[in-house]
Amino acid sequence: MNKPSGGAVLAAATAFLVGTAGGYAVTQVIRRxxxxxxxxxxARLKDEVSQNTKPDVPSDEEATAALAKSGRSMRISECKPRQFVPGVTCSGxxxxxxxxxxxxxxxxxxxxAKIEGVWRQIQ
Incomplete structure (x- = not known):
């Protein structure tokens, strides 16, 4: 039986390494x-959830209208849903x-709280 030459073994080893490295590179590209x-x-799902869970909040004009009888107006900076009762708590x-x-x-x-479609101040 003929023994393979050193050049043939080196060529086979090089081809094996190149093939393995190439396969690894392709796998990494596909994985990435x-x-x-x-x-x-x-990201799309997070955006969708945040849009669906945003509480209904009054605008500055709606808050001011709700406070009109008390002689106050409000410029809202942030509103958060109330925990155990309907409505929102707004700071501003x-x-x-x-x-x-x-x-x-x-x-x-x-x-x-929005009562019958109109924002009202609640305690």
Missing amino acids: GHEIDLENEL IITTTAGSFAGVIQPGVLSF
Whole structure:
């Protein structure tokens, strides 16, 4: 039986290593493509969930209308859902618009609920 020459063994070993490395590289490219697809899908799902779970919150005008009888207005900076009762708790800048304290501006937190389609301040 003929013994393979050193050049043939070296060529076979090189071909094996190149094939293995090439296969690994292709596998990594495919794997990264799947990871990117999964990351994009996860981002899409997170966005979809956040859009579906955003609480209905009053605008500055709706909050001001709800406070009109009390002689105050509000510029809302953030609203969060109330835990155990309907409505939202909003923080922002409250301005007194009537009475002896008219013009007083201070930060504050007030709660609102939509009752029969209209935002109202609640306690």
